[in-house]
Amino acid sequence: MRSPAPSRPPLVGIIANPISARDIRRVIANASSLQLADRVSIVLRLLSALASCGIDRVAMMPDREGLKVMLERHLSRRQGPDAGLAAVDWLDMPVTARVDDTFRAAQLMREAGAAAIIVLGGDGTHRAVVRECGAVPVAGLSTGTNNAFPEMREPTIAGIAAGLYAAGRIPADDALQRNKRLDITIRDAKGNVRSDIALVDAVISHEHYIGARALWKIDTLAAVYVSYADPQAIGLSAIAGLLEPVGRHEPGGLAVELAAPGEGEFELCAPIAPGLMRAVPIAGWQRLRDGIPQRVRQRAGIVALDGEREMAFAASDEVTVTLREGAFNSIDVAACMRYAARTGLMRQMAHVKP
Numbered sequence: 001m002r003s004p005a006p007s008r009p010p011l012v013g014i015i016a017n018p019i020s021a022r023d024i025r026r027v028i029a030n031a032s033s034l035q036l037a038d039r040v041s042i043v044l045r046l047l048s049a050l051a052s053c054g055i056d057r058v059a060m061m062p063d064r065e066g067l068k069v070m071l072e073r074h075l076s077r078r079q080g081p082d083a084g085l086a087a088v089d090w091l092d093m094p095v096t097a098r099v100d101d102t103f104r105a106a107q108l109m110r111e112a113g114a115a116a117i118i119v120l121g122g123d124g125t126h127r128a129v130v131r132e133c134g135a136v137p138v139a140g141l142s143t144g145t146n147n148a149f150p151e152m153r154e155p156t157i158a159g160i161a162a163g164l165y166a167a168g169r170i171p172a173d174d175a176l177q178r179n180k181r182l183d184i185t186i187r188d189a190k191g192n193v194r195s196d197i198a199l200v201d202a203v204i205s206h207e208h209y210i211g212a213r214a215l216w217k218i219d220t221l222a223a224v225y226v227s228y229a230d231p232q233a234i235g236l237s238a239i240a241g242l243l244e245p246v247g248r249h250e251p252g253g254l255a256v257e258l259a260a261p262g263e264g265e266f267e268l269c270a271p272i273a274p275g276l277m278r279a280v281p282i283a284g285w286q287r288l289r290d291g292i293p294q295r296v297r298q299r300a301g302i303v304a305l306d307g308e309r310e311m312a313f314a315a316s317d318e319v320t321v322t323l324r325e326g327a328f329n330s331i332d333v334a335a336c337m338r339y340a341a342r343t344g345l346m347r348q349m350a351h352v353k354p
Contacts, residue, residue, distance in 0.1 A: 008113070009056055009057065010054075010055055010115045010166040010167050010168070011055075011057060011058070011059060011109075011112060011113060011114045011115060011166075012050055012055050012058050012059070012086075012114060012115060012116050012117070012118065012162060012163065012166050013058070013059045013060070013061075013105070013106075013109035013112075013114040013116070013117040013118070013136075014043060014046060014058055014059070014060045014061070014117070014118045014119075014120070015060075015061045015102055015105050015106065015109075015117060015118070015119050015120070015121070015125070015129055016039055016042070016043055016060070016061065016063075016067060016119075016120040016121070016143075017102065017119075017120060017121035017122075017125040017143070017144070018036065018039060018063045018065035018066070018067045034143050036065065036066055036067060036070065037070065039067055039120060039143065040067060040070045040071050040074070042120060042141065042143070042155045043060075043067075043071055043120070043155075044071070044074055044085065045154075045155040045156045045159065046058075046118060046155050046156075046158070046159040047085040047086045047088070047159075048084060048085055048086075048156070048159070049155070049156045049157075049158075049159025049160045049163060050086045050159050050162065050163040050166075051084050051085055051086040051163075052084075052160065052163070053159075053160060053163025053164050053166070053167050053169070054163070054167045055086050055163045055166055055167060056086055056087060057086060057087045057088075057089055058086045058087065058088050058089070059088075059089050059090075059091055059108070059109055059112060059114060060088050060089070060090055060091065061090075061091055061093075061101060061102065061105035062090045062091060062093065062095050063095060063097070063101070064095050064097055065097070068090065071088070072088075075087075075088060091104075091105055091108050091109075093105065093108060099124070099128050102121075102125060102128040102129060102132075103128055103131065103132050104132075105129075106128070106129045106131070106132035106133045106136075107132045107133075109133065109136065110132065110133050110134045110136050114136050115136070115165070115166035116136065116137050116138070116139060116162045116165060116166045116331060117129060117133055117136055117137075117138050117139070118138075118139045118140075118141065118158065118159070118162055119138055119139070119140050119141065119150065120141050120143045121141075121143055121144050121150070122142070122143065122144015122147050122150070122306075122307070123144065123147060123148055123149050123150070123199060123200050123201075123235070123306035123307055124144065124305075124306050124307060124308045125144060126138065126140050126149050126150055126199055126306075127149075127197065127198060127199050127305060127306045130181070130197065130199060130328050131196070131197055133328075135329065136329075137165070137175075137176050137328075137329035137330055137331050138328070138329070138330050138331070139158050139161065139162045139330065139331040139333065140330065141153060141155055141158055147234065147235075148200040148201070148230060148233040148234070148235055148237045148306075149199045149200050149306070151333075153333060157333060157337060158331075158333050160336075160337070160340070160346075161175070161331055161332075161333040161336035161337060161340075162331050162333075164336055164339075164340060164345060165331055165336060169345055170336050170339050170340070170345070174335060174336070174339045175331060175332060175335065175336050175339070176329045176330070176331060176332060177249065177329070177330050177331070177332040177335070178249075178325075178326040178327075178328075178329060179199070179227075179248070179249075179326075179327060179328050179329070179330055180227040180228060180248075180249075180253065180323060180324065180325050180326075180327060181197050181198065181199055181227055181323075181324050181327040181328060182197065182198040182199075182201075182202045182225055182226075182227050182253070182321055182322065182323060182324070183195065183197055183321070183322045183323075183324055184196050184197065184198065184202050184303055184305065184311065184319070184320070184321055184322075185293075185319070185320050185322070186303070186311060186313045186317050186318070186319050187317065187318045187319075187320075188314070188316065188317050189316045189317075194311065196303075196305055196310060196311060197305070197327075198225075198227070198305040198306050199227065199306055200226060200227060200228070200233075200235075200237050200306050201224055201225065201226045201227075201235070201236050201237040201240070201304075201305075201306060201307070202224075202225045202226075202303055202304070202305055202321050203221060203223070203224050203225070203236050203303070203304040203307075204221070204222040204223040204224075204225075204296055204298045204301055204302075204303060204304075204319075205220045205221055205222065205301050205302040205303075205304060205309070206220050206221070206222055206298065206301050207220050207301060207302045207309075208300065208301065208302065208312065218258075218272070218278045218279070218280055219260075219261055221236075221258050221280075222257075222258055222297070222298040222301065223255065223256060223257050223258060223296065223297065223298060224236055224237070224239050224240055224255075224256040224258070225253065225254070225255050225256075225288065225294065225321045226240040226241075226246070226253050226254050226255075226256075226288075227253045227288075227323060228246050228247060228248045228249075228250070228253065229241040229243070229244060229245050229246040229253070229254045230245065230247075230248065231245050234271050234272075234273065234274055235271075235272060235273065235307055236272055236304075236307060238270045238271050238272065239256055239258075239268060239270045239272070239280050239282075240254040240256050240285070242268055242270055243256060243268065243282065243285050244285060244287075246287075251290065251325060252287050252288055252289060252290070252323070253287070253288035253323040254285055254286070254287060254288060255285060255286050255287075255288055255294055255321070256282065256284075256285040257282075257283040257284050257285065257297070258280060258281060258282065258283060259281040259282065259283040260281065261281055262281070263281055263283075264281035264282050264283045265282055265283065265284065266281075266282055267279040267280060267281050267282070268280045268281075268282050288321075288323040289323065290323055290324065290325040291322065291323070291324065291325075292322065292323070293320040293321070293322045294320060294321045294322065294323075295318065295319070295320050296319035296320065296321065298319075299315045300313060300314050300315040300317075301313060303319065
């Protein structure tokens with residue numbers, strides 16, 4: 001893997017979902033809610049860290065929830081803690097307050113030659129970025145409801161890692177991590193194909209309408225497919241993680257078949273949202289192998305990608321889920337910081353008084 005080309009000033013993109021962590025799971029569970037001011041604080045910490053690494057400009061996705069307005073107040077001060085922040089260029093794009101904004105922002109950042117994209121959101125926001133960012137690596141910060149992919153991390157440290165990599169001071173082989181994903185394909189009777197991706201889980205539901213996007217009712221679920229299964233995860237991927245753990249960077253994934261209530265081999269108590277424990281009837285499970293399509297048994301229903309209903313399919317449709325290893329790059333923050341310490345990247349020469 002190559003490091004970013006140094007021929008022009010490095011650009012880092014920031015996609016901050018201003019409404020992540022506001023879905024229905026916040027109502028039916030006991031999850032906390034991240035306020036807009038908290039998101040602005042996260043971005044300010046990122047801008048400070050990026051500037052310290054020599055990143056002079058950042059491209060950001062605009063919004064109409066107030067994040068841009070609040071952030072610009074800080075950027076206009078240029079004094080105190082806001083004196084040394086990287087400049088922000090707002091992307092020229094329409095704002096719809098839908099996931100389309102994230103798709104478009106990731107596309108524009110990729111086309112502008114961004115060396116990295118820092119993402120604030122949950123699994124769904126990160127999925128949307130990865131779908132459109134191509135080879136640009138992502139650095140994830142958890143600000144959503146169910147967060148299996150983005151890690152809970154201090155934004156300053158994530159900003160330093162992304163900045164050092166984007167500035168070409170850490171080689172790609174030391175900075176980047178390859179990640180798995182799931183490819184979902186729906187082929188109808190006429191041969192027409194629809195496809196999408198999931199970073200963590202693709203869940204099959206008996207329901208026939210998209211409705212509220214967040215998925216949380218266990219009695220509507222038929223199967224759960226995961227790229228990795230962490231027993232410490234929150235969300236529907238926790239079902240797989242508590243059955244047979246599969247590491248984030250370990251080969252393979254897991255397919256879990258659910259049973260009707262009161263049936264199945266046993267019931268599994270799983271945390272499907274923060275503070276929300278549910279008994280999940282398990283029919284069976286098996287490993288997923290890289291590149292081998294797994295046909296969905298359910299006839300007609302909904303496919304939820306990383307916790308959100310996205311695709312409906314009919315009884316005549318063929319639905320497959322395929323694990324892809326090494327599918328996209330992310331910035332390994334811990335590895336970057338170890339490299340920085342080992343090579344002295346953050347050391348500065350002392351100013352000796354005459």
